[in-house]
Amino acid sequence: EAQVTQNPRYLITVTGKKLTVTCSQNMNHEYMSWYRQDPGLGLRQIYYSMNVEVTDKGDVPEGYKVSRKEKRNFPLILESPSPNQTSLYFCASSLSGSGGLYGYTFGSGTRLTVV
Amino acid sequence: QQQVKQSPQSLIVQKGGISIINCAYENTAFDYFPWYQQFPGKGPALLIAIRPDVSEKKEGRFTISFNKSAKQFSLHIMDSQPGDSATYFCAASSLLWETSGSRLTFGEGTQLTVNP
Numbered sequence: 001e002a003q004v005t006q007n008p009r010y011l012i013t014v015t016g017k018k019l020t021v022t023c024s025q026n027m028n029h030e031y032m033s034w035y036r037q038d039p040g041l042g043l044r045q046i047y048y049s050m051n052v053e054v055t056d057k058g059d060v061p062e063g064y065k066v067s068r069k070e071k072r073n074f075p076l077i078l079e080s081p082s083p084n085q086t087s088l089y090f091c092a093s094s095l096s097g098s099g100g101l102y103g104y105t106f107g108s109g110t111r112l113t114v115v
Numbered sequence: 116q117q118q119v120k121q122s123p124q125s126l127i128v129q130k131g132g133i134s135i136i137n138c139a140y141e142n143t144a145f146d147y148f149p150w151y152q153q154f155p156g157k158g159p160a161l162l163i164a165i166r167p168d169v170s171e172k173k174e175g176r177f178t179i180s181f182n183k184s185a186k187q188f189s190l191h192i193m194d195s196q197p198g199d200s201a202t203y204f205c206a207a208s209s210l211l212w213e214t215s216g217s218r219l220t221f222g223e224g225t226q227l228t229v230n231p
Binding site for chain 1: 206219
């Protein structure tokens with residue numbers, strides 16, 4: 001089944017404790033991206049990657065890191081999480097290009113709580 | 116700065132009624148306007164999309180209306196059903212930069228509830 005897999009689905013952590021949210025897609029998609037979803041703000045892009053070793057900042061990159069060493073994986077790293085990073089996170093991928101013409105396939109989300 | 120503004124934030128409709136969600140954009144370079152549907156506990160999924168060369172696109176009970184001069188587009192759900200209850204996001208992007216960093220910009224989302 002073609003899908004984007006995120007882990008974990010739920011995570012509660014403490015301020016300052018480094019964490020990684022994994023994202024993997026099995027569709028050989030070139031484009032991958034991370035979004036956060038907050039009430040009243042919609043989906044805001046954190047980082048994106050056009051292909052292996054090519055990453056760039058989205059609209060809200062502060063406090064996050066990413067890497068794209070393999071085409072299928074695009075982990076999101078929070079080096080020192082803070083409470084304002086409590087949110088619902090989504091990984092998305094697309095066949096090629098970033099404008100969404102081929103549709104974005106989203107993972108099921110990771111609900112992160114930082115206390 | 117929200118480049119795509121969506122309203123209303125929430126919407127309650129009776130079964131069989133028409134649901135209407137509106138979006139407005141600022142960037143005249145946008146030339147691709149999809150709508151995504153999100154059920155609880157799931158990620159958003161592409162529902163329907165339109166390019167500005169047409170003023171309307173219909174797929175089943177879902178219709179996008181597009182007004183280029185007003186920089187507005189809307190989603191109409193005819194004969195709304197309880198199974199349509201979900202969060203709907205409009206979005207916009209510029210395909211001119213499809214391979215060089217253009218990205219989907221999403222609206223704030225509309226939580227639709229269709230009562231039986």
